């Protein structure tokens with residue numbers, strides 16, 4: 578089977594039950610006045626290991642006073658050079674790491690990474706990693722891997738049926754559930770990674786370079802899938818990318834990071850057309866000068882579907 582399937586055309590017979598986990602009317606009313614995500618003056622410092630005895634390691638300020646508000650249903654791209662703090666920002670946002678200073682709120686509720694009780698946030702968020710090859714355990718079936726999100730979010734019910742339904746939702750046959758990752762091409766694995774990130778019905782889907790390992794055609798299809806999921810289920814998307822070329826298709830709003838700071842934040846079209854910060858101007862200019870350097874062929878041949 579090659580990756581020709583149109584994005585998010587759900588033709589399965591089992592309804593995708595992930596959406597049943599969304600907040601009920603009472604909770605929605607309680608949260609109505611709050612943005613989905615709110616970072617206020619968030620900084621994160623790391624201390625690098627000391628090289629000599631009695632010496633203290635150096636402090637790296639990975640995030641420096643970042644404030645960001647994301648409303649429900651928005652799609653936001655986060656761009657910036659390597660080391661600018663993009664991953665650190667989303668790790669704070671998902672409660673995977675505690676900021677040194679500042680606060681993070683999700684739907685008005687404070688995210689405390691040390692509370693040990695972030696099940697509520699796991700249920701409401703999903704994450705897609707960059708590498709479709711290393712992000713799956715080769716010894717676990719697709720059903721086992723995708724089910725992990727349901728277990729992590731504490732979702733009750735028939736996990737097998739939920740996995741099959743979500744696989745169909747992302748354009749794969751339900752029979753993919755019983756196969757192993759090496760049966761799938763890079764693009765198909767990224768569809769499965771999307772399935773794993775949404776199976777439990779999150780409202781926020783975060784992607785850390787989710788398409789940068791894919792060739793241009795497959796990349797466009799996976800971006801199309803994300804756009805359709807957003808439209809159909811009202812998902813909020815936050816996506817890190819190095820590639821300014823995909824930003825117009827991906828997000829109507831772009832946040833530019835440099836040295837741990839958010840240096841520009843605005844509508845994508847305006848930001849690319851008339852960047853105001855010198856660093857954004859530099860990024861846009863270098864994009865225009867360079868060919869598409871991230872192009873790569875698919876690393877495995879498309880398998881045949883028996």
Ligand SMILES: Nc1ncnc2c1ncn2[C@@H]1O[C@H](COP(=O)(O)OP(=O)(O)OP(=O)(O)O)[C@@H](O)[C@H]1O
Nearest residue numbers: 623624625637639658659660661662663664665666
């Ligand atoms: N656990 C850590 N310990 C020490 N320094 C860290 C740690 N995590 C991140 N850093 C440093 O913080 C800075 C920001 O890193 P981060 O990974 O957030 O950047 P990035 O923009 O996501 O980069 P890339 O695009 O390469 O993934 C970098 O200087 C990085 O070396």
